[in-house]
Amino acid sequence: MADVVQLRLERMAEELEDLSKQGLFSRAELDSIVRNRREFEFCLKRPSPLKSDILAYIDYEQNLDLLRQLRRRTILGQMKRNRKWKKSISDWAKVKRILGVFKMGTLRFKGDLELRFKGDLEV
Structure with a gap:
């Protein structure tokens, strides 16, 4: 089990x-993110x-993405207005991760409408 999580x-x-290189999160914040994700992965x-556990992981990832978007807007506000933010791997990885957790949750809890509707509305 630990091998799969690792x-x-x-x-x-x-x-x-990529998040560190873009200046969105510090090294200490990234360590905290890894710690939290490790705990969620072990729970799953x-x-x-x-x-x-599934819903908590999804909420955590969505909140983390909101924080990333807010920081990105702040950085863009400090930069020249005519510059655009280049899409990178961190923009797509969160979608892939959240959808993967939803897929695992809907496979595990097939008849659960709460999980199903949450996935339809928020992803």
Whole structure:
């Protein structure tokens, strides 16, 4: 189980490096993000993950993305108005991660309408 979690965390390395390079998060904040994601991944990889764990992970990732967007707007406000933010891997990785967690949740809890509707409305 720990090997699977470690592999998933290693796949996030490029995204985290991109967030650091863009100046959106500090090294300490990235360490905190990795710690939180590790805890969520372990919760999802246990023999019977709870629906509350899945929903908490999705909420965490959505809130993290909102923070990323706010910081990006702040940086763009400080830059010249005519410059555009170049799309990078961190822009797409969050969508892939949230959809993956939703897919795992809907496969695990097939008849759960709350999880299904949350996925339809927020992703």
